[in-house]
Amino acid sequence: MPQYCMPPLGYRTPGSCCGSTNACGVGCSSGCSCTQPSACCPTLPCYCPGITGPTGPTGPTGPTGPAGSATGITGPTGATGATGATGPTGPTGPAGDAGAVGAAGATGPTGPTGATGATGPTGPVTVGAAVTDATGTGDITTQFNALLTSLRNAGIIAN
Numbered sequence: 001m002p003q004y005c006m007p008p009l010g011y012r013t014p015g016s017c018c019g020s021t022n023a024c025g026v027g028c029s030s031g032c033s034c035t036q037p038s039a040c041c042p043t044l045p046c047y048c049p050g051i052t053g054p055t056g057p058t059g060p061t062g063p064t065g066p067a068g069s070a071t072g073i074t075g076p077t078g079a080t081g082a083t084g085a086t087g088p089t090g091p092t093g094p095a096g097d098a099g100a101v102g103a104a105g106a107t108g109p110t111g112p113t114g115a116t117g118a119t120g121p122t123g124p125v126t127v128g129a130a131v132t133d134a135t136g137t138g139d140i141t142t143q144f145n146a147l148l149t150s151l152r153n154a155g156i157i158a159n
Contacts (some may be wrong), residue, residue: 128154 128150131143151157 126154128156 066101131147148157152159
């Protein structure tokens with residue numbers, strides 16, 4: 001993998017100016033760069049970086065930024081769903097006990113007897129013709145018709 005050499009050389013292959021051994025005759029770890037003229041680097045020789053210095057002190061903490069909103073905006077309420085079907089009617093409960101029969105009321109007084117109406121005139125009584133009793137051998141229709149005729153003639157039944 002190419003390694004970067006200081007300008008103006010740019011990237012070089014390992015083993016050249018920036019390799020583990022170079023024309024300067026100095027064993028360098030990878031990452032070394034050419035800084036002076038040499039056979040590998042006609043204008044710049046090889047160098048290895050020094051030890052990294054201590055880390056500097058931490059700077060002061062910056063001011064706290066403004067607080068964000070506690071909650072987001074509430075979205076619109078969704079549509080109300082359709083009303084479900086009515087469930088079946090439950091069974092009828094048992095009938096309660098019959099209430100007690102109330103006491104009988106008192107019997108009211110008997111009203112006065114009304115006045116007796118006048119007796120109507122007596123009508124004429126017509127005696128009908130005699131009809132003989134039916135016997136076991138006679139025709140019942142003939143005997144019945146004779147009775148009806150006698151009643152009509154006496155005015156007891158209409159003609």
